[in-house]
Amino acid sequence: MVYIYKTLVSNQLLFILLLVSVLYFLLKLSSPNLTRSTTTLTPVILHDYNFGFERTCSDISNTSSDLIQQICHIEQSKLTPLHSRTVLVRDTSRIRYYAQRDLQGWQMFYENIGYKVVEPRFSLTPPDPCLYDVLLCMGLVLQDQSCVSPQDYPRLAPGQRVSQFYGMRQVLWRKDSFCRTMKSVFARIPKRVSTDFLFDCWVLPNDLEDLRGVMHGEPDGLWIAKPRSRGEGKGIMIVHNLAELYEYNLLGSVIQPYLDRVMLIEGRKFDLRTYVLVTSINPLRAYFYKEGLVRLASELYNKTGNSKTQFLTNTSVGKLVANINDIVWMYKDLIKYLRKMNFDGDLLFERVEEVIVKTLLAGEVGFHKLYQDTFPGYMCENCYQLLGVDVIIDEDLNPKVIEINGIPSMQLSHDLGVKPDPSKPYTATKFGLLRDTLNTLYQPNTRPHQLERMIDKLGIGIVPSTCEEQHQFCVTNREFAFLVDSQREFFSKGMYKRIYPTQNGDLYTDLLTHTHKTIMKTADDKNQLTTYKLHHLMTLIEIYNLQNH
Template sequence: MSTDSPESGTTVHRRKKRKQYWKKANLFYCKHQILRIVLNDLGTEEVDPLEDEEWGLLWTDTTAPMSTILQLKPYQRCNHFPGMNEIARKDLLGRNINRMTKAFPKEYNFFPNTWTLPADYAELRAHMLATGNKKQTYIVKPDASSQGKGIYLTRSLDEIDQMGHIIVQKYISRPLLVDNLKFDLRIYVLVTSCSPLRIYLYREGLARFATEQYVAPTHSNMDKMYMHLTNYSINKNSENFVVDEDNKGLHGSKRSITSVLQLLQEQGHDSKKIWQDIADIIIKTMISIQPKLAHIYNTCFPSDHHANSVFELMGFDVLLAKTKGGTIKPWLLEVNHSPSMNIDTPFDRDIKYKLLTDTFTILSLKENEKRRSATTKNSGRLYEGKKTETKEAEHIDEKMKKLQTVISSEIKWCAGTDFDRIYLYEEDEKYKHLYVSVPTPETNASVARREKVMKQMEEREKKEREGKTVKKSKPPKPKEESTVVTVSPRRQKESPRMIHPTNSPKIVTHPTTDTTRYRLTDNVNPYESEVTVTKPIVAGFLPVLPKLKNPSTNDISPLLHIKTLTLSPRGSK
């Protein structure tokens, strides 16, 4: 930028002032006032996204739409990872933890036995009938609700809607009690990156108490929600709800976690061991979905050198229970990707104000923006001209240096907060064996569909052997001059054509010693090639070919998808 000096007539060069995006926040989808108070104290103002798009922070109370995530600019950050509902929804959390439990039963023994209905109804029914324990209590929850809505206890299968979208869990009937009251812990967790995974655990949190003295479930008290549920949204309506008058979190129906842990330490329990076990649960829960999170993130932000366009402040609900040996074992109940930031009491305000302040301290929006501005300005320099292996290696090295800069910055700023870094992938060998490809277990519905298809195929085989083939429409006459597969350049560039079941190709077989020759007609053009049979082909059940190889050139002509045939060049065995 240049201006003319009126006195000397000389040109004065002035440096253009850089915009400070971190000073603006988009809170259009946020209702919590405590967040506005914290950001205002940090020097960040709220802007209307319809009038000003140059904001640096997006905070929403619900999952951000994928369209919004994809439109984030390099200097903007959002408070929700796409795909985090894999543990934020009760049904998906149960499915992911159950999947990991089958692979690592000793590592993932912190989650109650869970069935997701309607898919797992048959398994639940078989379990309840096999155990025959009429004293076993189950807790039923809607699969995607919050704040204790729709939750009830039962011992009868008849009281469970087999077609409802619910989860059923074994009720933990031996919870740890304080003042003869059941309670759970709301643990705050900050995830700053999913690739690589970086997790920070907040030292303070909330202990939420039930408001009626606990008695083990019986037929007469299973409907007493103030006794069995610890949700604040439920118990705050109880006449027995107690507000801490000194606002220090030492008494009442909502207390600080540190006060509860100190009380347990005084009672002879190892509070440090309890806190370490809770951290272990958080790490393993995040690892259960890390591959999927990383895949979605890298798809949305392929050029994010710092891997921190998105962060997540989460709430893990943990219940402490007594084991038969007298020790205390933490159980994971659920995960909230948008923990409540309501400030009903001064005690609430103090904890959540400090929590949010420390969160933005670690995120370091101002410093992060400077790094990203430099990255955006210099992006692509390594790839100017022809790409070579050397330049690609330099690009990877540069990316790792920038990532290490971010990690060092987080560690530096974390030192002045109440957060503890509990997991960094590069430094933790203890959990690396959990990063394996664990297949998703089949549901009863998928098993039933597979068995039905196999049964239909067996029936068709039987009819074929008996000469009772299914009537089929006559295939179109193939072109006589087309005897082998020929692939033109124009055909290669075309996208795969879709052939509907009603327009399926027909196959004429001519058995040979090693291979089978098929003539494929797709109602437009005939193709002929030799293929190796890897699975029996049932007459009348027509698989369609994904690709055909030209016997002379091995060129691939894209057609349709099939998994039962492997194509081979003419003459190969």
């Protein structure tokens, strides 16, 4: 009897072992590695409800595991100041325009975290990198040359920061650059990738003949002409035909069709000034601030009118003829209004986040080419940039990206020289934005034990030291450092929402497949890192983070 019982138990154990082996084999076949193309990112359930490790790197001891020591070394190298916690200000504009507008806020919040802010006498010669821990780049004139010399970028220490991505004006910021980048990337995009979030555009005079044919086919159309590199609504005009382009000397402009079925608020046009913090351009890490500005035109909309204040929503234009409090709402005001009109405000902002991510991912192609030609092997790892992305909404709640501003106003009050009032929504938004930006960048908040657990559960190994056959993903040291930075920022982001990487990675797989192929066509190093290569892994990490925290 005992023999029969032992035999049954043994057979059951063998059956269970065989079943586990088969399941493991099938899992290995279906699990993608970092370079495999994936069209669908299937969420993996990774619940770990007893996950209670909240200790940061400041709490660990020398007896911690080698992996935890490595994680904390990466954090320390990125966050340790080298030059007396010095923030150096570089304003290349006339009469210190941007410093007068924005420096009060940046200085207040940098000093709150123990940095000193210094603005030396201006010189066209870029400052010695040994003079600063942080370089605040302001202004438009010769930005890429007079803030940091291109040859100095790769020489920066891991703990040094520059508040701009080299080449942002050449790829996404200038209106003509934005137009060319988007047209280039999306010209041969698969049809399943929607481009409805972009306006058609023509950069004159090069695209004049193409525009002539389009205008001829739409004699009743309205067109918006914008100077290539000016901001704050300066020089923008509404035109009806080609003759007006000649009449008003607009043959050096960027032309876009005017949005016909634009959504109105109480009869007035509006757009959204969104704030997007980019902490890595390759692979992409981007954060959307949950509060921003709803900018309303100062006059009622009339399509047949000719007043700028009916068409333009820039606050710099509107406040000349209206009280600023009447033409600026917060997002919460817009959501309340949409709810009253039976629209889904949450759905709108999900769509806004999606089109912003697509825009930034498309820009990666241009940055790769520029960096390959300028400093091969370096991808501006020391850089961050707070962007103002302007978005307009049509009657069906579909957002379109208007443009990207590389120096959004951080002015703490509506008017220069006016003492900021933290009780006012406008000032409170800027206070929160500045605080959460610096916390995201500098807060030492990596949870090494949580990260170690996640690495184990996702099956991540590091090449060549710990990558073994059983690992589902093998990452390089640079990719691992990106992962550590991502986790630290995740716990420090405040009112920022990470919009890439995201748990909804499926939305971007087709676009990333396209951009990766485009990058590889001209890449000198076919193994260079792209957002696409980490896309699947980072999607799983975001799913894990949101399930467990």
